Amino acid sequence: MANADAVGAPDFTIGWSIKSYSDGETIPLFVNKVYSDNTQLQYAYAELPFVCPPSGRKQGTGVISGTNVALNLGEVLRGDRIVVSDYELEMGKDEETRYLCSHKVDRAGLRKAQEIVKDGYVAEWIVDNLPGATSFVTVDKSRKYYAAGFKMGYEDFSPTTGRPRFFINNHVTLVIRYHAAPGKDGQRGKKVIVGFEVYAKSIEAGNRDASGIPASIHDVRNGMELTLKKNVTAAAVAEKFAGSSYIPEEIEDVDDDATLTIPYTYSVYFREEEKVEWGNRWDLYFVNNEDSSKIHWLAIVNSLIISGLLTAVVAVIFARTIHGDIKGYKEVGMEEGKLKLKRSKGVRSPRKSAEKGGLLDQADGDVEPDISSDEESLEDITGWKLVHGDVFRAPSHGGILAPLVGSGMQLVLMAIGLVLLSCFGILNPSFRGGFISVGVALFLVAGLFSGYFSARIYKTFGGQLWQKNCIVTATLFPGLLFTTIFILNLFVWAQASSTALPFGTLVGLVALWLLVQLPLVYVGSWYGFVKVGAWQHPIKATAIPRQIPQQSWYTKSIQSILLAGLIPFAVIFIELLFVFKSLWQDKSGYYYVFGFLAVVGLVLVASVMEVTVIAVYIQLCAENYHWWWQSFFVGAGSALWVFLYCVYYYFNHLHIQGFVSSLLFFSYSFLACTVYGLLTGTIGFLTAYAFVRRIYGAIKAD
Known part of the structure; x- marks a missing residue:
């Protein structure tokens, strides 16, 4: 599953091993992929037709540029394509400006570059397993934080025609932040990398020296525009547009073999970071998310309130309704699937209390000498006890x-x-x-x-x-x-x-x-x-299925599934916002608050179990014993609401463009909801089975 020509990179792939560098030691820079919040399609950076192709030269680390890095299965599935680049970095050595290459781009490559810039693609480079980041500061300017990746270019509009113009970022300033290595390596002057910042800009192709270095890397008034131009004289322009009041600023070349040469340069700076150590170097990627901790706590409180209400309802069902029914019918036994009342000879036939619905105690001396049987069937039993002979019938x-x-x-x-x-x-x-x-x-x-x-x-x-x-x-x-x-x-x-x-x-x-x-x-x-x-099963099924009476609207399959599924969805709704934002909007970000997710997950499981118990109990009270499939669907009911929320999120929060990207979004959403539905449906099914065994087993035991 790794690339065939991959090379091993243990320090890079493991991720938690510390790599320290001596001054002058080569630091490999890897290029990975480009991605955008506006589409689900990713592209390997090294395969883009408008960037410098790897030259294949051997670097100081012994690896050859253009070599694919060995990937694990997860990296391949998430679209990573990591390649050793030609960028040369040496620990502690600053490079004000360095030339990389000049790459000729044909019309097809130019159209691809314009598409990449227009769709807002971001590039992911990697140094010491840290993704290259764009640096920002919080609103109060008290803290700095990172957003992984950097823009491939930007879009502008012509002041005369109003047409869009696309500019490629062909110069990057790489800032490597380091800290003294821990332990003996630090005593020997070695350093560890704690930050990797990338600042991209667009610099015009002209006004450069013989080595391709621009006169000033700070002059960005004229960027590197992605367009094919033809040098024409003013006379030729006037002749072509004779009689027209519009004279264009530039004339696009119509030759099929025309090319655009894009020069690429870069700068490297090393800066010591005393406050950040290797163990917490990822914190800067999450600083902007720390402000949302209050919302995470709100999600937990919301979940606990809903779960608490459900727990109270289930407690009432168990402690009062079911326990009361079982206690009231404690003299009832089960024989061959028929519910009967055992009586001693000479004891008066019991009467059902109109107030309590239970069995009245027998008065002393009240006898019926003409009774010829020791048992008498109860004809006036109602509710979930009536379906005891069918409740364990195979679905x-x-x-x-x-x-x-x-x-x-x-x-x-x-x-x-x-x-x-x-x-x-x-x-x-x-x-x-x-x-x-x-x-x-x-x-x-x-x-x-x-x-x-x-x-x-x-x-x-x-x-x-x-x-x-x-x-x-x-x-x-x-x-x-x-x-x-x-x-x-x-x-x-x-x-x-x-x-x-x-x-x-x-x-x-x-x-x-x-x-x-x-x-x-x-x-x-x-x-x-x-x-x-x-x-x-505690009770055997009867030979002839019982006829199910007309059901109320809320006990019917579709209605009960939708109503029951709405409650677990309300439990996870707030936390779902962060999960969706991490998956669909901040593709460069990382969902890391698994502690909150674990708590919300536990409450979700409890809610699914309680909702299923309530739904199955109501269904059995309605004398409907087809609870097997129903319990599974009730448990999985919230998956329908999650998918509907995916549809809402697509139209109201995302800016996905194109048929393929939309197809990927809805297909991935369907698969995710299927996984979620199978998971919660199984929890609901097993909970319902345990509940049904408990209540009918208790009757038999008594």
């Missing part, structure tokens, strides 16, 4: 529900692992691509539990072909994921974007799917089906 299409729950359990375990590793700091921004790579690994390992739960539920539903269920479980969600990614890749490939996955990566993903996940799911399925077996 229709259980062969699909079991793999869905198994896949959901796989995602639950993956999500728990990712959040925990992120909270402990193992997954951090310096571990580039680590979140995705570790997520894939956790997903594969969790295939054991996916097969186990799917097989047990499948056998509980009465299934016998566990091998078939195993294959469905192992291919249902991964198959949907791979098929969607493959189809999207066809569109992205056509755009020559680095977002497209290489063919080798696709083959590698298929190999992981078939050679790793499928065997793990098989082992889990075998153990769950053969060794452990089905869950035993």
Whole structure:
């Protein structure tokens, strides 16, 4: 999955190892990709037709410029294409102006450059695993913060014609901020890099010396405009526009073989930063986000309030309604699926209290000598107790529900692992691509539990072909994921974007799917089906299904799913704003507040469980025993609201342009909501099953 001609770069890829430099030691600069908030298409910087191509010369570190850096799976999936550049940096050595190259651009390359500038693309360069950043200060000018990346150019408008003009940033000033290395390296005068700032500007191609150095790098009045011009005389212009009051300032060349030469230069400055150490060098990328901590706390308080109200409702259901019903019918037993009242001979038939709905105590001496039976069926029992003979009846299409729950359990375990590793700091921004790579690994390992739960539920539903269920479980969600990614890749490939996955990566993903996940799911399925077996229900289902009465509007499937899903969505709504902003708007930013996310996630899980209990209880009280699928959909109901919010976010907060970018946005949103729905739906299903077993098992026990 890494590039074929990649070179190893352990200090770069690991991310948490300290690299110290001596004065004069070469520091490699890597170029990665360009990206924009206005589109989902990314491009490899080294492959752009208007930048200096790598020369292939050997640098002081022993690597050759143009060599691809070995990437992990996460980096490839996020569109990284990291290449060693020709920029030469030596620790402690300032370079006021240095010439890089002059690159000729044809018409096709010029159009691509104009498109990149027009769409607001930002370039990502890397030094010592730090992304090159544009420096800003807070509103009160008390703190400095970084925004990763720098603009590729800017757009202006002609004062005479009003037409847009595009300028390329062909000069960069690189500021490397360093701090004394810790320990013995620092005593020997070595330094560590704690900041990498890039300041880009556009300088015209003319007024340069023989070596390509501009007369002044501070004169930006005339930038490097992306246009093809032809030198013509004033007489030729007057002749061409004879009789017209408009005389253009410039004439575009119409020759197909015309080119534009873009000179590239750069400056390098090293500055000591005493206040920033290597351990907290990433803090500057998050300073601007610290002001949002109050909003994160608001999200937690909002979640806790909603969850607290739900907890109170569930407590009432358990403590008063269900407990009261069970206590009132504590003399009721279960025999072969029929609810009956046990009575001693010579005791008067019980009467149902109109006030309490329970059984009246029997008066002394009140006997009926003509009773000929020890048991009498209760004909006036109502509510959830009436469906005791059908509540554990296997659902229709259980062969699909079991793999869905198994896949959901796989995602639950993956999500728990990712959040925990992120909270402990193992997954951090310096571990580039680590979140995705570790997520894939956790997903594969969790295939054991996916097969186990799917097989047990499948056998509980009465299934016998566990091998078939195993294959469905192992291919249902991964198959949907791979098929969607493959189809999207066809569109992205056509755009020559680095977002497209290489063919080798696709083959590698298929190999992981078939050679790793499928065997793990098989082992889990075998153990769950053969060794452990089905869950035993406290009550056996009757032979003839009970007729379900007419349902109220709020107990019908669609209405209950939408209403129940709205509550968990309200729990995560505020935190969802930050997640969306990090994913879709600040592609250069990093979502790092996993502590807040973990708390909100716990409250979300509790809310899904409580909402499912309430919804299933209401459904059973309405004498509707089809709760299996309903509990899964109720738990996953908030995924519908999240997707609707994605649509709202697209039209009101994003500026995505083009069909392919829009297709990528909605496809990724659909996949993310599918993952979320499977996860929460599984939680809802397992919670509902535990709840139903508890209440009907309590009746049988009494």
